[in-house]
Amino acid sequence: MMYGYAGAILRIDLSRGSVRKEPLPESLAANFIGGRGFVAKILYDELAPGIEPFDPQNMLIAATGPLTGHFLPASGKTHFGTKSPATGGYADSNMGGHFGPQVKYAGYDVLVITGKAASPSYLFISDDTVEIRPAEAYWGQGSITAEKNFKDRLGDDYQILTIGPAGENTVRYACISHDFGRQAGRTGVGAVMGSKNLKAIAVKGTQSIPVADLKDAYAKGKEAYRNVMAKPGFEGWTPEGTAGITNWTNEVGVFPTRNFQTSYAEHYKDINGKAILDRLKITDKGCFGCPTPCGKYGHTKTPSGSAYVEGPEYETIALFGGNCELKTIEEVAYANYLCDELGIDTISAGVVVGWAIECFQKGILTREEIGRDIDFSDLKTVIFLLEKIARREGIGDLLAEGVKIAAEKTGQGSERFAIHVKGLEWSGYECRNAPSMMLAYMTADVGAHHNRAWVLGHDLAGAWTNVHDLIASGGGDEAQPKAVVSDRSAQYVIASQQTRSLFDALGNCRLQMMELGFEEEPYAELYSIITGRTKSWEELLNISERIWHLTRAFSVREIKNFGRHLDLPPARLYEDPIASGPNQGHVLSRADIENLLTWYYEARGWDQTGIPTRETLVRVGLPEVAEDLEAKGLL
Amino acid sequence: MKLKAFNEKCSGCGTCRLACAIENFQEVNPSKSVLRIEARFPAPGDYRIHLCDQCGVCADNCPEDAIQLENGVLLVNPDACTGCLICVEVCPHDVMFEQPQSDVPAKCNLCGECAVTCPRDAITLVEEQN
Numbered sequence: 001m002m003y004g005y006a007g008a009i010l011r012i013d014l015s016r017g018s019v020r021k022e023p024l025p026e027s028l029a030a031n032f033i034g035g036r037g038f039v040a041k042i043l044y045d046e047l048a049p050g051i052e053p054f055d056p057q058n059m060l061i062a063a064t065g066p067l068t069g070h071f072l073p074a075s076g077k078t079h080f081g082t083k084s085p086a087t088g089g090y091a092d093s094n095m096g097g098h099f100g101p102q103v104k105y106a107g108y109d110v111l112v113i114t115g116k117a118a119s120p121s122y123l124f125i126s127d128d129t130v131e132i133r134p135a136e137a138y139w140g141q142g143s144i145t146a147e148k149n150f151k152d153r154l155g156d157d158y159q160i161l162t163i164g165p166a167g168e169n170t171v172r173y174a175c176i177s178h179d180f181g182r183q184a185g186r187t188g189v190g191a192v193m194g195s196k197n198l199k200a201i202a203v204k205g206t207q208s209i210p211v212a213d214l215k216d217a218y219a220k221g222k223e224a225y226r227n228v229m230a231k232p233g234f235e236g237w238t239p240e241g242t243a244g245i246t247n248w249t250n251e252v253g254v255f256p257t258r259n260f261q262t263s264y265a266e267h268y269k270d271i272n273g274k275a276i277l278d279r280l281k282i283t284d285k286g287c288f289g290c291p292t293p294c295g296k297y298g299h300t301k302t303p304s305g306s307a308y309v310e311g312p313e314y315e316t317i318a319l320f321g322g323n324c325e326l327k328t329i330e331e332v333a334y335a336n337y338l339c340d341e342l343g344i345d346t347i348s349a350g351v352v353v354g355w356a357i358e359c360f361q362k363g364i365l366t367r368e369e370i371g372r373d374i375d376f377s378d379l380k381t382v383i384f385l386l387e388k389i390a391r392r393e394g395i396g397d398l399l400a401e402g403v404k405i406a407a408e409k410t411g412q413g414s415e416r417f418a419i420h421v422k423g424l425e426w427s428g429y430e431c432r433n434a435p436s437m438m439l440a441y442m443t444a445d446v447g448a449h450h451n452r453a454w455v456l457g458h459d460l461a462g463a464w465t466n467v468h469d470l471i472a473s474g475g476g477d478e479a480q481p482k483a484v485v486s487d488r489s490a491q492y493v494i495a496s497q498q499t500r501s502l503f504d505a506l507g508n509c510r511l512q513m514m515e516l517g518f519e520e521e522p523y524a525e526l527y528s529i530i531t532g533r534t535k536s537w538e539e540l541l542n543i544s545e546r547i548w549h550l551t552r553a554f555s556v557r558e559i560k561n562f563g564r565h566l567d568l569p570p571a572r573l574y575e576d577p578i579a580s581g582p583n584q585g586h587v588l589s590r591a592d593i594e595n596l597l598t599w600y601y602e603a604r605g606w607d608q609t610g611i612p613t614r615e616t617l618v619r620v621g622l623p624e625v626a627e628d629l630e631a632k633g634l635l
Numbered sequence: 636m637k638l639k640a641f642n643e644k645c646s647g648c649g650t651c652r653l654a655c656a657i658e659n660f661q662e663v664n665p666s667k668s669v670l671r672i673e674a675r676f677p678a679p680g681d682y683r684i685h686l687c688d689q690c691g692v693c694a695d696n697c698p699e700d701a702i703q704l705e706n707g708v709l710l711v712n713p714d715a716c717t718g719c720l721i722c723v724e725v726c727p728h729d730v731m732f733e734q735p736q737s738d739v740p741a742k743c744n745l746c747g748e749c750a751v752t753c754p755r756d757a758i759t760l761v762e763e764q765n
C-alpha cells in the first residue's frame with residue numbers, strides 16, 4: 001500500500017474515448033514526490049518531442065501530491081501541467097480550492113488527459129465510474145455559469161473544473177476555473193483543455209486515503225494548525241489576504257503601473273485590501289483545510305456592470321489596478337469577474353491590455369486596427385479588449401496570442417515593452433531596483449511568474465522575511481537607495497526556488513510558511529508520518545532540485561535554440577529608468593542582468609548558455625536525461 | 636452541551652468534515668462526516684453550516700425507539716435499529732446519513748472534533764440552554 005497517496009493514475013484518451021486506471025509507480029512517488037514532480041516526469045518521459053501545444057497528442061495532467069487531502073493546514077493544491085502554449089516549454093499551474101482532495105478521495109493521484117474529443121465533452125468521475133460525456137449544451141458558457149449549471153445538474157458534492165470561451169478559443173493565457181473563483185491561471189492550461197474539446201471535469205470521491213500512522217498524523221496535523229494560528233501573521237495577514245500587500249508594494253516602489261512604465265500607483269489606497277473589506281466583501285472563502293483564506297468573496301458595482309466575484313487578489317490588483325490603472329477597487333473587481341467568467345488569466349490579460357494601450361498611444365496600433373480608442377484608467381477599454389480576446393474577434397485574435405507573439409507580429413519596437421520572459425507575461429512585482437526578484441522572474445521555469453521564487457525580502461529587507469513581517473514593517477513612500485547587485489542573489493533565488501517548488505510537489509499550499517513564517521520542519525514530519533517514508537526537509541529539497549533540472553531539460557528539448565537569451569527580460573526593464581515613485585530613476589543595467597545570469601548558472605551547475613551540464617544531471621539523479629539530451633545533440 | 640454554528644464565520648474550508656471522518660471512522664474521507672457545509676455560490680456568496688443540534692426529530696420519529704438520549708446526546712442503538720432510515724428522511728438539517736457498509740445510519744455523537752478543529756470558531760460547543 002502506498003500510504004499518503006491514492007495509489008493510481010487515471011489515463012483518459014479523448015480521441016479514443018477510453019479510460020484506464022493504473023497503479024501509481026512506486027519509483028515515481030519515491031523520486032518525484034507528486035504534484036509538479038509528477039507533471040515534469042510524465043511530460044519528459046511520455047510526451048513525444050516536438051509536439052505542438054495544441055496538438056491532440058499534447059498532455060493535460062492534473063497531479064496531486066502526497067499531502068493533498070490530508071489533515072494539515074491548506075492541503076488543497078492541484079498541479080496542472082502541459083507543454084506550454086505560452087512558452088513552448090515546460091508549464092505547470094497550481095490551483096487551490098477543493099478539486100485535488102476530491103480526486104484523491106475518488107481514488108486517483110493523477111489524471112493524464114490526451115487526445116481530442118470529437119465534440120465538446122466533459123469528464124465525469126465518481127469513484128470508479130469514469131465517463132466521457134457530451135457537453136455541447138455547456139459550450140460557449142462562461143466558466144462561472146457553466147460551473148453553476150454542472151452543480152445544479154450533478155449535485156453540490158461534485159467538485160467542478162471548467163473553461164470559459166477563452167479556453168474554447170485557445171487563447172494562450174486561458175485558465176482552468178474552479179469553485180467560483182479559484183483558477184489554475186497561468187501558462188495557458190485552459191487553452192490546452194479547450195484544444196481537446198474538454199469543457200469540464202466533475203469529480204466526487206467517497207474513498208479513504210491510507211495513512212501510515214493516522215493517529216499520529218491527526219495529532220501532528222492539529223498541532224500544525226495551532227502553531228500556524230499562533231503566528232502574528234494569522235491575525236495580521238488573514239483579514240485582507242494577498243491584497244494586503246498592495247500598500248507595501250507601492251510604498252517600496254515595486255508595483256507594476258502603466259505597462260511597467262513606473263512602479264508606483266498614486267491611487268493605490270483606492271485599490272488595496274482595505275478597500276475590498278470596506279466596499280466589496282461578503283465572506284472569506286477558503287481552500288480545502290485552509291486556516292488563512294486568501295479568497296475574499298464579494299459583490300462589485302460599476303457603471304459598466306455589477307457582479308459577484310472572488311477577489312481581487314493582489315496579482316489582479318497589480319495588473320489591472322496598476323498596469324491598466326483602473327482607479328477603483330470596484331473597477332478592478334469587475335475586470336476580475338470578467339476574466340473569471342471568460343476564463344482568462346488576470347495576470348497575462350493585464351499585461352496584454354497594458355501593452356495594447358501603450359501601442360495605441362504610440363501609434364503602433366491604430367484605431368482602425370483596434371476598433372475604438374483605448375486608454376489607461378478606462379474600464380470600458382478593458383471590457384472591450386477582454387471580450388474581443390476571449391472570442392478572438394478583430395484585434396482580439398492578435399492579443400489572444402499573448403504579448404510575446406503579439407509584439408513579434410506587430411514589431412515597430414513594441415517588443416521592448418512587451419513585458420514577459422520566454423512568452424509568459426510578467427506578474428505583479430516590478431524589479432528594476434530588485435535584482436534578486438528580477439533574477440527569479442528571469443529563471444522561473446514556466447516564464448515570468450513569482451510562484452517559483454519570491455525574494456523581494458532579500459532585495460528590500462536584506463534577508464528572508466515572511467510577507468506579513470514585511471507588510472508590518474511598512475515601506476514609507478520614501479526614496480529607495482539603489483540596490484546592490486551581487487552574486488548572493490543567485491543563492492537567494494535558488495533557495496527560494498527549491499523551497500517553494502517543493503510545496504508544489506507535496507500538493508500543499510506554501511502560504512502558511514512564506515506569508516506567515518510557519519516553520520518548514522512540520523511539513524517534513526507530516527510527510528514522513530503520512531507516507532511512512534522518513535525524509536528530512538533537506539532530503540525533500542534535494543528532490544525539489546532534481547525536479548528543477550528536469551523541467552529545464554524539458555524546455556531545452558522542446559524550445560528550439562533554447563538558451564541564455566530566453567532568460568532575459570524585455571529591454572524596458574534594463575534600459576528605461578522607473579518613471580516615478582520611491583524607485584524613480586533606478587534601472588538595472590544589461591551588464592547587471594548578464595552578471596546575475598552568470599552567477600545563477602554557475603550556482604545551478606549549468607553552462608553559460610543556460611543548459612544543465614551532464615555532471616549536474618547525473619549528480620541530481622537524472623543520468624537518463626543526460627543521455628537523452630546528448631543523443632539529441634543538446635548537451 | 637450542544638453544537639452551535641456561526642455561518643458568517645465559515646470560509647468553507649471543510650476542516651470540520653475531515654476531522655469528523657478521522658475521529659469517528661478513522662478514515663481520511665470527508666464523505667463519511669456527519670455535518671454538511673453548503674456553499675451558496677455564485678450568489679448570494681456565503682456558507683451555511685448544517686449540523687446536528689440534538690433537536691430530537693429523529694428520535695421522535697423512530698418507530699423502534701432506537702435513538703435514545705445518553706449522557707445528553709441522542710445516539711442510535713445499533714441493536715434496536717432496523718435500518719428503516721425514516722430518521723434520515725425526517726432530519727430537518729439533513730445530517731443523518733445512510734452508510735454504504737451498514738444498515739445503521741450515521742449520526743453526530745457530539746464528539747466535538749468539528750468545533751475543536753474549526754480554524755475560525757464557526758462551530759462551537761455551548762452549554763445547553765433551556
